[in-house]
Amino acid sequence: MKHVFLMICLMLALSIQVQAAEDNREAVSRTPAEKAFILGEMRKFLEALQSINDSLSRHDLASVSEAAEARGRTRNSPPPGMLPSLKAKETDTWRQWAQNVRIGFDTIAASAKSGEPIERQLALTRDILQSCTACHATYRIELEP
């Protein structure tokens, strides 16, 4: 009897854990090729932020500008390799956050080029990161059936 009780307790504890790990983000459907493209862009975003952070720490504004410009909207409208099918699938909110990121990179590049203080580029980086994290908290990609 004691064992049965312990088993029930264990099962309850496990089910609570499973519930806590539930993913409540909105699922957006993409084909494997679209997903691969999106994730590739994402990794480039992260690399750019790494590079910008590194260059800022060395007060190397030319490199800040270069890394930021490479991910900005001017050089990426559309981003090379962009799949035509993707645009129609983007919600307004998705597009807004993606645009904030692209425009943010262009703004960092312009700021570094005109020699504004590093605090300004740090604040712009913070703004970009807010769009990264907002989108990540909202969406997850699921493969199109």
Ligand code: HEC
């Ligand atoms: C418009 C929405 C959106 C924006 C903006 C966005 N992401 Fe993402 N990102 C996603 C989604 C969706 C995933 C996949 C999450 C999932 O399916 O669990 C993802 C995945 C990633 C990954 C994982 C890549 C991999 O290979 O698995 C990285 C790294 C990443 N994002 C970095 C960033 C950075 C850095 C920024 C900001 C500069 C950013 N993202 C902005 C939506 C976004």
